[in-house]
Amino acid sequence: xxxxxxxxxxxxxxxxxxxxxxxxxxxxxxxxxxxxxxxxxxxxxxxxxxxxxxxxxxxxxxxxxxxxxxxxx
Amino acid sequence: xxxxxxxxxxxxxxxxxxxxxxxxxxxxxxxxxxxxxxxxxxxxxxxxxxxxxxxxxxxxxxxxxxxxxxxxx
Numbered sequence: 001x002x003x004x005x006x007x008x009x010x011x012x013x014x015x016x017x018x019x020x021x022x023x024x025x026x027x028x029x030x031x032x033x034x035x036x037x038x039x040x041x042x043x044x045x046x047x048x049x050x051x052x053x054x055x056x057x058x059x060x061x062x063x064x065x066x067x068x069x070x071x072x073x
Numbered sequence: 074x075x076x077x078x079x080x081x082x083x084x085x086x087x088x089x090x091x092x093x094x095x096x097x098x099x100x101x102x103x104x105x106x107x108x109x110x111x112x113x114x115x116x117x118x119x120x121x122x123x124x125x126x127x128x129x130x131x132x133x134x135x136x137x138x139x140x141x142x143x144x145x146x
Contacts, residue, residue: 004122004136008122046123049125052122
């Protein structure tokens with residue numbers, strides 16, 4: 001897998017936990033299915049650009065900032 | 074559609090044309106199907122985060138920079 005697919009799950013989890021939210025809470029905020037958020041965080045599911053943007057907005061960051069954090073490794 | 078899904082096709086096309094490349098050339102560089110690149114540029118297909126990263130790399134920009142350009146509108 002490339003850097004982004006390795007890092008994206010980790011960064012989403014870090015941002016979620018920094019908010020003190022459960023996966024369920026994040027899924028609710030992002031209007032996504034709870035089990036899908038779990039799959040994304042376990043690196044099983046690779047979101048579309050639009051879904052990644054929904055997650056970023058729910059986590060209160062720009063998608064570009066979230067991706068940049070993945071790129072920095 | 075949200076800003077990103079409207080802007081991403083436009084920005085990919087702008088960057089491709091700035092390189093003077095055909096869709097076929099971009100598809101080749103990104104290791105993607107030519108018709109799929111056409112669908113992305115027409116806003117018909119929404120790429121995964123990984124495919125968007127492949128396009129950004131082929132266009133010689135970081136995905137975070139490409140997304141930021143979409144966010145600036």
